Amino acid sequence: MSGRGWLTPTELDRARSESINIQSSARNFFAPHLVDLLLQLRPDEIPRTNPVRTTVDLELQQSVERFVRHQLASFPGSGRPQAAAVVIDNRTGGVFALVGSSDFFEVKAGQVNHAWSRRQPGSALKPFAYALALERGATPASVLADIPCEFPTPTGPFLPQNYDHRYSGPARLRSALACSLNVAAVQAVNQFASPELLWSKLRECGLSTVDRASAHYGLGLVLGNAEVRLLELANAYACLARLGVWQPVQFISRENISSPPANSARRVFEIAPAFLIADILSDNAARTPTFGLNSALRFDFPVACKTGTSSDYRDNWAFGFTPEFTVGVWVGNTDGSPMHDVSGVTGAGPILHDTIEFLHARWGTSWYDPPPRLTRATVHPILGKRVPSDDPLAVTELFIHGTEPPFAEPADFDAFHRVRLDPIFSTWLETAPGGWRQRVWVRAANSQSPLHLIFPTPGMEFVLEDTLPSRGAEIELRADPAEIVRWSSVTLPIIARQGRTFARLSEGRHQLTVHEATTGKSVNTWVQVSDQ
DSSP: OOOSSSSOOHHHHHHSSSOOOOOOOOOOOSSSHHHHHHHHHHHGGGGGSOOOOSOHHHHHHHHHHHHHHHHHHHHHHSSOOEEEEEETTTTOOHHHHHHHHOOTOTTTTEEEESTTTTTOOOOOOHHHHHHHHTTTTOOOOEEEEESSSBOOOOOOOOOOTTTTTTTEEEEEEEHHHHHHHHHHHHHHHHHHHHHHHHHHHHTTTTTOOOOSSSHHHGGGGGTTTTOOOHHHHHHHHHHHTTTTEEEOBBBBOOTTOOSSTTTEEESSSSSHHHHHHHHHHHHHHHHHHHOOOSSSSSSHHHHHOEEOGGGGOOEEEEEEEEESSSEEEEEEOOTOOOOSOOHHHTTTTTHHHHHHHHHHHTTTTOOOOOTTTTTEEEETTTTTBOTTTSSSTTTEEEEEETOOOOBBBGGGGGGTTHHHHEEGGHHHHHSSSSSHHHHHEEEEEEEESSSSSEESSSSSSEEOOOOGGGGGGGGEEEEEEEGEEEOOOOOOOOOEEEEEEEEOOOEEEEEEEEEEETOOOOEEEEEEEEEO
16 A cells, blocks of 8 residues: 555555454344344434334243244255245334344345245235124124135136135134134125225235235235235234223333334224134134144143244244234345245244243243123034033134024924035035035025026136147036026037036137026026136
8 A cells, every 4th residue: 555655654654563463253232133124214313423223022032033944944955945934013013123034144134034035925915804894794703605615806716726726615713713714704705794894904004015906905815915014013013902902012112111203103993803803712622623732833821822824834934922012023035036845834823932932931922801892602512602501512702792693493403403505505515525415415596596607707718728638628607596506508518417517618608508407597697718
């Protein structure tokens, strides 16, 4: 530098006389993703002269970092995913811990803050849809039709499927939410609310990335076709944990202040529906048919838990809350590529479990006192109607006062005490496990009820593809009432097999007609078939 004229002789002598102090290579950068996020989002809150005390609890932060590393190390192979986790103090909204990746200094994606990245939430939005349904007349005993079905939308038919491609038939709302049944969740929104109302509620809960018009998402919003951020979704769960009150998260410690700043909190859900959601999500017995008795969501103390898994296992989510704390966890690949058979309960669930156990051991957790408007009643597990408490099948359910269902009547059962189901369950019952046929019976359709075409709807397009079995040339024809109809087509063969009716497709435009045998009524539909 001296030779190039950048240092004067005096500066050169001073530089030579200075001793060299070697600094340690240790990097004490605590909660780096939270610090970066604070600088990005709240620069005006940071004093320029005094030390800044954040809301982070260092022992908890380092423990959650350890839980994340331990879980990711359990994934086989070299292509390990990333993970993020947040812990929120429900009382103040303070972020007690925020882990954005497994290692901030990891070369490839360590400095990506996955707690602030936009990802698809899968089933993690369902509790908000059910809270909305409970506000609008549904109860935990409301029976939803978890059966193959389609919903008309402006962009064409929407055919949701369950995670395991199996269906539960008549499902009480408690079971549907606890077991995360996709079709039942869509039924709940379609029957008790609307996509527009759900979109509005999610926006009120602070999900800023659900930023397109509600029509863009449609009914698929309840199944997670939007994008969310882990921190914002965890804070939405904190709204449920506060029994319906949302408030912003805090990064800067506000010592001696026991409540958030004025006018920042708002009520989003009513108290009783929010309590019922917490009660359902803490019911390990209710979720056992899907998740098993001893999953990562089971605790020896009350915790409300929900998981989510986006398509192709791209994103794993797990959320849990008590009155004191809310925990959110995400696991996935930074580039959005699929993982292999890793669901929310197996990927993100163990991190959630370890974190909540740590919170419980260190500070303790409690549970909610039931709101005064709640009552208890015994109901039939399939009908959802009230039955005497000594009925051998009776289960106890919670209700908001005034929403208790009617009592079951003799007409609800046949001579063998099987439950008489609505005709909409007839197709499902044909393939349901044998135990169902011993408990239920589909009653004959009312001959005065209108003939209803289910599938295919007019104008549906099909493509024959060599990669599909039989080139995808066979489609099942469905109408209600299924027991008293026949199908015909001038151009397509109609095939009856094991009580079901199929059409074998060929290229072109084809008309099909469904006839009701008892009244002579008929309904036409048409399909367009192209060859790949």
